[in-house]
Amino acid sequence: xxxxDLAVPKPLRRHQSHALSELEAALAAGRRRAxxxxxxxxxxxxxxxxxxxxxxxxxVAFGPNTAIQGQWLAEWRAFGEKARAGTSRELDxxxxxxxxxALASFDPDAEIDEDGGRRPSHLDRLRPQGRxxxxxxxxxxxxxxxxxxxxxxxxxxxxxxxxxxxxxxEATVIGLTATPPDRLTPSQAELVGELFGPVVRGPSxxxxxxxxxxxxxxxxxxxxxxxxxxxAWLAAEAERFAELTTGLLDPGFATVGFLQWLDTRxxxxxxxxxxxxxxxxxxxxxxxxxxxxxxxxxxxxxxxxRVREEHRHLPTAEDWVCLLDDYVRRCLRRSGEPxxxxxxxxxxxxxPSIGYxxxxxxxxxxRTPVDRVVARSEAKTVAVAEILAAEHAxxxxxxxxLVLCDHERATATLPARLSGVLDExxxxxxxxxxxxxADPRTARLHPMLVTGRTVAAPAATAAAFAAFCSGTARLxxxxxxxxxxxxxxxxxxxxxxxxxxxxxxxxxxxxxxxxTRAMLGEGWDAKxxxxxxxxxxxxxxxxxxxxxxxxxxxxPSWPEKVANxxxxxxxxxxxxxxSADWDRFVRKHDGYFGLTDSGTIAAGVAHVHPELxxxxxxxxxxxxxxxVSMLERAADRARVRELWRVGSPYxxxxxxxxxxxxxRAAARPAAGRPxxxxxxxxxxxxxxxxxxxxxxxxxxxxxxxxAGTAGWLAAALPALADALPPxxxxxxxxxxxxxxxxxxxxxxxxxxxxxxxxxxxxxxxxIACAVAEALHETGQVPEGxxxxxVEPDGAGAYWIELRGVPEPASRRFSLxxxxxxxxxxxPRYLVPRYLVEPGPRQGRALMAGRPxxNAVxxxxxxxxxxxxxxxxxxxxxxxxxxVSLGEPVYTRSPEGAGIxxxxxxxxxxxxxxxxxxxxx
Numbered sequence: 001x002x003x004x005d006l007a008v009p010k011p012l013r014r015h016q017s018h019a020l021s022e023l024e025a026a027l028a029a030g031r032r033r034a035x036x037x038x039x040x041x042x043x044x045x046x047x048x049x050x051x052x053x054x055x056x057x058x059x060v061a062f063g064p065n066t067a068i069q070g071q072w073l074a075e076w077r078a079f080g081e082k083a084r085a086g087t088s089r090e091l092d093x094x095x096x097x098x099x100x101x102a103l104a105s106f107d108p109d110a111e112i113d114e115d116g117g118r119r120p121s122h123l124d125r126l127r128p129q130g131r132x133x134x135x136x137x138x139x140x141x142x143x144x145x146x147x148x149x150x151x152x153x154x155x156x157x158x159x160x161x162x163x164x165x166x167x168x169x170e171a172t173v174i175g176l177t178a179t180p181p182d183r184l185t186p187s188q189a190e191l192v193g194e195l196f197g198p199v200v201r202g203p204s205x206x207x208x209x210x211x212x213x214x215x216x217x218x219x220x221x222x223x224x225x226x227x228x229x230x231x232a233w234l235a236a237e238a239e240r241f242a243e244l245t246t247g248l249l250d251p252g253f254a255t256v257g258f259l260q261w262l263d264t265r266x267x268x269x270x271x272x273x274x275x276x277x278x279x280x281x282x283x284x285x286x287x288x289x290x291x292x293x294x295x296x297x298x299x300x301x302x303x304x305x306r307v308r309e310e311h312r313h314l315p316t317a318e319d320w321v322c323l324l325d326d327y328v329r330r331c332l333r334r335s336g337e338p339x340x341x342x343x344x345x346x347x348x349x350x351x352p353s354i355g356y357x358x359x360x361x362x363x364x365x366x367r368t369p370v371d372r373v374v375a376r377s378e379a380k381t382v383a384v385a386e387i388l389a390a391e392h393a394x395x396x397x398x399x400x401x402l403v404l405c406d407h408e409r410a411t412a413t414l415p416a417r418l419s420g421v422l423d424e425x426x427x428x429x430x431x432x433x434x435x436x437x438a439d440p441r442t443a444r445l446h447p448m449l450v451t452g453r454t455v456a457a458p459a460a461t462a463a464a465f466a467a468f469c470s471g472t473a474r475l476x477x478x479x480x481x482x483x484x485x486x487x488x489x490x491x492x493x494x495x496x497x498x499x500x501x502x503x504x505x506x507x508x509x510x511x512x513x514x515x516t517r518a519m520l521g522e523g524w525d526a527k528x529x530x531x532x533x534x535x536x537x538x539x540x541x542x543x544x545x546x547x548x549x550x551x552x553x554x555x556p557s558w559p560e561k562v563a564n565x566x567x568x569x570x571x572x573x574x575x576x577x578x579s580a581d582w583d584r585f586v587r588k589h590d591g592y593f594g595l596t597d598s599g600t601i602a603a604g605v606a607h608v609h610p611e612l613x614x615x616x617x618x619x620x621x622x623x624x625x626x627x628v629s630m631l632e633r634a635a636d637r638a639r640v641r642e643l644w645r646v647g648s649p650y651x652x653x654x655x656x657x658x659x660x661x662x663x664r665a666a667a668r669p670a671a672g673r674p675x676x677x678x679x680x681x682x683x684x685x686x687x688x689x690x691x692x693x694x695x696x697x698x699x700x701x702x703x704x705x706x707a708g709t710a711g712w713l714a715a716a717l718p719a720l721a722d723a724l725p726p727x728x729x730x731x732x733x734x735x736x737x738x739x740x741x742x743x744x745x746x747x748x749x750x751x752x753x754x755x756x757x758x759x760x761x762x763x764x765x766x767i768a769c770a771v772a773e774a775l776h777e778t779g780q781v782p783e784g785x786x787x788x789x790v791e792p793d794g795a796g797a798y799w800i801e802l803r804g805v806p807e808p809a810s811r812r813f814s815l816x817x818x819x820x821x822x823x824x825x826x827p828r829y830l831v832p833r834y835l836v837e838p839g840p841r842q843g844r845a846l847m848a849g850r851p852x853x854n855a856v857x858x859x860x861x862x863x864x865x866x867x868x869x870x871x872x873x874x875x876x877x878x879x880x881x882x883v884s885l886g887e888p889v890y891t892r893s894p895e896g897a898g899i900x901x902x903x904x905x906x907x908x909x910x911x912x913x914x915x916x917x918x919x920x
Contacts, residue, residue, distance in 0.1 A: 003053045003094075008046075009078040013213060015203045016047045022200040023051050023174070033165075033173040035150070035196035037180060039205040040522075040549020041214050044148070044176045045075045049095075051174055052144040053079070059095045060137065061146040062103065065452065066495040068148060068523035072097040089129065091136050098133075103164070104157045105130050122160040123167075134164055142170045149522055150175035151542035153195075154188040162195060178549060180204070183541030183591050205545075205552070206593050206601050206919050207652040209644055214552045215530075216644035217563040218637075219594035220630045221585065221608050222387055223623040224379040226572050233421045235574040237353050237370060244350035245320060249298070254332055254343040259298060261331050262323060266290045267302045275826070276304035286326060289319035306825040309914045313616035317354045317576035324351075325363040354576050369418050371580045375537055376427030377570045381435045384533055387566050388512060389441040391531045394635040398558065399445070400505055401531040402550055403514045404521050405429040406538070408451040427535070430456070430485075433514045437485055446510040450501045452519045455488040461510055462486050468509055469500050494519070502526050522546030527553045532565045539587035548592070562637035567608075571617045582617040590614070593654075593919045597633060598794040599643040601919040606659070610795040613914070650920065651804070656811040657918045658818055660764060661797035663910040763883065765790045767859075768800050770882040771817045774865050774875035781809040785882070803920060814915055816862035823907040827860035829872040830899055831879050832886035833908065857908040858899055861888055 012020070019036055026034050038044045049072075052059045063069050069087065076085045076095045086093035089102060105127045123131065137143060145168070147153065153161050153175070165173060173196070181199045184192065192199065208214045226234060251257040256264075266279075266286075280287040291311035293299040301307070324347055332340040348358040355368025384403055392399050408429045414422060425431040433449040436442040437458045446461040457465060459482040466475045466488060475490035488497075498519065505513055506528040513520065517536050521543065532551040538544070551563035569585045572578030586605055594607030605612040609626065612618065618626060633640070769785035776784030783805050791799045802813040824830060835855040860866075865875040872888045880886070889896045 003056045006053060006079040006083055008050055009075075009080075010046070012046075012050070013043065014211070015208065015213075016043050016050075019047055019200055019202050020051055020054075024054070026198070026200065027055075027172065031197055032171070033175075033196045034200055035175045035177070035181075035192050035198075036200045036202070037177055038202040039208050039214065039552075040178045040546060041525075041553040042202065042208050044178070045072055048146045048148070048174055048176050049076055049079070052146055055144050055172055057142045057144050057172070058091070058140050059144045059146065060091060060140075061095065061097045061148060062100050063097065063148040063523065064100055064152050065519055065523070066099060066493070067498040067519060069097050069099055070495045070499055071523065071525055072148070089133050089136070091133075091140065100152065100157060103130050103133055104160055121163065123163050126160075134167055137164070137171070138167050140171075142172070143168070145171050145173045147173065147175045149177060149542075149546070151177045151179040151184075151188075154184070154191055158191050158195070165195065177542065178545045179542040180545070180591075183545075204593065204652055204919065205549075207650055209552075210646060210648060210650045212646050213554060215554050215561045215563045216641045216646060217548075217552055217565060217594070218633060218640045219548075219565055219567075219589065219592075219608050220634055221567045221569055221605075221612075221626075222383045222630060223569050223571060223617070223626055224377070224383050225620055225623070226373060226377045226570060227379050230373050230377055230379075230421060231572060231574050233418075234370065234373060234572050234578060238575040240350045240353045241317075241320075241576055244346060247346065248324075254340045255335055255337045256331055256340075258323075258327055261327055262290065262293070262299055265326065265330070267300050276302050277826070285318075285322050289315060289322045292316070292319050293323070304826045306823065308822075309613065309912070310615040312912075313613070316579065316616075320576065321351070321354070321356050321363050328358065329362050368577060369415050370575055370577045372415075372418065373422060374570045374572055374578060374581045375584075376422060378423065378426065380427075380535060380568045380570050381432055383568045384432055384535065385436060385439045385442050387533055387568075388436070388445060388531075389439075390631050391564065391634065392441075392445060392511070394637075395530065397508065397511075399511050399531060400526070400528040401445075401512045401533065402520060402526070402529050403429075403432055403512065403533045404517045404536055404547055404550075405432060405514065406517065406536045408449070408454060408516055429514050429516055430454075432535070433457075434485055436512065436514070442512070445512045447512040447514060448501060448504070448510045449485075450498060450513055450515045450520065452494045452516070455497050455501065456485050457488070457510070459483055459486050462488055464509055465501070465504055468504050468507075472500060473497070498524070505529075517543065517547055520550065522549075524550060525553065526550070527555045528557070529553070530555070530558075530561055530563050532563065534565065534567050534588075537584060539584050541591065544588045544592055560638075560641060562640050564634050564637075566634075569617075571620065571623075573620050579617055586614045591917075595640065595643055596793060598792065599645075600657075600791060600793060600799055602657070602799075603654070603917040603919075606914075606916055610659075610793050610797060653920050654807050655801050655803065655805075655918050655920050656807065656814040657799045657801040657916050658814045658821075659793065659797050659799055659914040659916050660821065661795075661912045661914075662764070663912070764798065764800070766882040767820060768817055770875070770878040771820055771862065772802055772813055773878040773882070774871075775813060775816060777874045777878065778865065778871050780864060781805055781813055783809075785878075799916070799918065801918060812864060816864050818913050818915060819862040820859050821907075821909050821911055821913055822860075824858065824860035824900060824903065827863070827891060827900075828866040829861035829875075829888040829890055830858040830896060831861055831876055831884075831888050832856045832858050833884045834886065856886075858889070858903055859908045 015038065019038060023034050023036065036044070036047065038047060048061070049059070061072050063072060073085045073087070076083050076097075083095070084093050085095040085097060087097055089098070103126075106125045107127045123134065126134070137145075165171065175196055181189065181192070181201060203211075205214065209216055225231065247253050248258040251260065276287070287305070288311060290299060290302065291305060291307055292313065292315045294301050295307065295311055296314050328344055328347060332344050344358070351358055351363065352366060352368070355366055355370060356363050357366040388401055391401060405428060407427075410425050410428050414424055423431060429449055429451060433447055433456060436445070436447040443458065446464070447457065448461060448465065449456040455465075456462070459478055463478045466478060469475055473490055473492040473496055475488055475492070478486055478488075501513065502524070504510055505526060515521075517538060521536070523546070529551045532548065534547055536543070536547065538547070548565050551565055555561040567585050567588065570581045589603070589605045589608065591603050593601050593603050596602055596607050596610060598610075601607070605614050609629065765788065768788045768790065772781065772788050773784040775781040781802060783802065787802045787804050789801055789803045793799055800817060802810050805813075819827070833856065835857070861872050861875050865871045876886070876888045889899060891897060891900050
């Protein structure tokens with residue numbers, strides 16, 4: 001057959017045409033392999049088939065499961081009546097669609113060769129039918145191989161694929177996946193480069209949403225605690241480790257106490273000349289654990305250390321283990337003292353309770369049932385019913401939900417320690433179905449279970465589904481009078497029943513499908529799905545993108561569709577490992593972009609809720625409040641769609657942003673792009689007495705005099721006060737500002753305290769502009785202050801970023817700004833920021849040329865601008881223009897060292913910062 005005679009069944013979208021153009025250019029340049037990345041729901045199948053059709057050679061496509069296999073067959077047949085396709089290993093059709101298992105089926109008897117050594121070749125380990133398939137592929141000559149969801153190859157069959165491709169020198173190979181290349185591990189990225197070469201990268205998921213080809217979506221979470229019975233078991237398990245940590249704080253625990261060792265090893269470091277920065281680079285886990293111990297008040301702050309967002313929570317079990325490992329290896333085992341040997345034994349006995357073992361080489365991770373309890377807690381299954389009931393109340397009969405689990409049934413025997421703690425089927429899809437069928441709120445949603453082995457449903461739903469399948473599949477009748485959950489059997493296979501169950505869901509026969517991620521978690525196409533609940537433990541980038549993609553397909557029957565994706569997270573405060581499920585939740589959202597409640601598109605858990613941190617779960621006491629806010633957001637789909645701004649322009653670039661949360665309400669900048677001042681405002685131009693010129697005397701003196709007399713004028717001449725203009729261009733001079741604020745204070749009763757508060761507030765956008773301008777002047781970023789953007793997040797904090805620049809430049813800006821806003825940590829230079837305290841006495845002194853020294857705080861010149869003196873001066877010039885007059889101070893000089901010591905690690909601003917990645 002001539003493939004050129006076939007026609008594309010539907011117009012190609014812009015991103016599909018772009019990917020095809022990139023592919024054709026690569027092939028024209030002599031490449032025979034390509035790795036194409038397109039988000040779920042954007043037509044990877046059609047793109048791959050059209051690329052193969054244009055090559056006009058036999059086509060063989062591989063996919064991970066039978067559901068995807070069926071979709072490839074249907075997509076090719078849509079090319080026209082002449083488009084024939086099959087699933088035979090004989091490769092006797094124009095297009096053959098197989099599963100990877102058809103090839104990668106290994107013979108266990110072939111693991112060891114006749115000489116007793118392990119066979120080096122994966123091809124030799126294949127079963128006979130697998131080797132025959134490779135021979136047939138080789139016999140085709142110039143064949144086009146389409147590898148769908150090819151990220152699977154990186155983890156499971158990558159080495160086998162490399163051997164197969166060496167047998168197919170004439171083959172053109174096109175890999176298709178939704179996993180972005182920047183989310184591959186280093187080893188995976190290396191394998192992609194080896195097997196495929198450069199990546200053909202399509203748009204991001206947010207870009208396709210903006211285009212209108214994917215549904216807008218919200219990432220939500222339901223936080224829960226284990227049941228009371230589970231919590232009691234967890235608390236008992238934690239007792240031994242709690243006794244250990246209590247004992248560790250006793251100076252007599254060993255000849256050298258635990259805290260004494262850490263103080264010597266990490267805080268003062270004795271004769272060790274290694275800087276804290278070098279220690280962080282060499283052993284980041286140890287350094288981070290020490291800083292979290294400092295946050296808990298158990299360790300002084302090491303010299304040169306900076307406490308960042310990730311350190312501002314209590315030490316985790318992993319932190320304790322990291323510090324204990326260092327203590328045992330470097331201290332206790334080297335002494336040989338009997339007391340230290342007893343301490344080592346106490347540590348060895350306590351570690352298994354949190355999933356670790358002490359070996360001859362140190363502490364190693366072991367197996368613990370604690371993680372299983374929080375991952376498969378009964379509370380998570382109950383949460384599914386709560387979410388579905390709420391979603392149904394909001395959507396009514398329009399709701400189409402998918403619940404994804406790791407497995408249909410538990411195959412491994414429950415550990416003896418968990419007998420009576422967890423159900424034998426805890427976490428299974430079957431138990432979820434039975435729970436939904438037993439709850440009156442969700443039973444009316446007609447839930448169904450669909451896996452690679454089973455179709456099951458409550459009896460009435462099963463009977464309705466059997467009638468729906470009549471004429472398509474021969475099913476055994478549902479027993480009359482059957483009650484509870486029943487299984488549907490008959491002459492069909494998973495490729496048939498998945499397709500039928502999908503049609504049944506979309507027609508409204510059922511509102512909830514419960515399935516496994518292996519069958520329904522990737523590649524499965526159901527346009528009507530608008531609610532996805534993730535109960536899986538999978539955290540790989542490929543699995544996360546695929547599972548979330550199940551709800552993103554646009555629904556022709558509901559153009560305003562918005563998808564809600566829920567993560568159910570179980571956290572226990574009763575055990576040091578009780579946050580293991582939270583850590584999985586964090587890994588799932590790491591690098592994945594979602595919409596915040598303020599409209600920012602950000603990566604990480606912050607897009608679920610601005611209060612969430614990737615470093616620790618919120619307090620258990622806040623769970624109910626948090627879940628209520630999630631339910632409110634889930635119900636307001638119209639607002640989510642509005643915030644996505646479908647159809648508006650975009651750059652499709654990741655941008656590093658700094659989230660800044662001021663502690664005082666006074667420090668609230670306006671949103672948008674800051675404007676440069678026409679002249680340095682008087683309050684920013686005041687310097688201490690030795691550095692004042694006559695003109696700043698007069699300016700600042702006038703400002704101070706105005707501030708001191710404005711209250712009297714406002715009281716004596718209210719008509720004059722009311723007649724003054726409300727603002728002056730180019731930034732509000734302090735005198736006018738004080739005049740108007742005192743007038744307002746008189747009316748509100750705030751008085752002088754309000755003036756003082758305003759005088760002490762800082763200008764966050766101005767500081768950001770100074771950083772950007774200095775980085776631009778020194779050639780480190782392509783844009784300066786005009787690219788700074790400030791945006792509130794609705795929770796009292798602000799996102800600050802440098803827009804319209806490459807990702808490395810935005811990261812450089814965010815890191816530099818973070819250094820300026822937080823406590824100085826061993827910088828080479830400091831810059832001053834002077835504060836004004838208005839009053840008639842200060843004003844008269846300034847005008848007379850005998851000013852009183854102003855209050856001053858010092859900020860670090862960021863490392864990117866502090867390595868060279870000329871760069872530090874460039875930063876000072878920008879600082880003078882935007883923030884405050886003052887010269888940079890070298891911290892290695894006596895003056896600089898004194899200032900740094902006087903500030904004693906204190907922050908110049910009362911703010912909390914967090915580095916985030918957003919999308920533009």
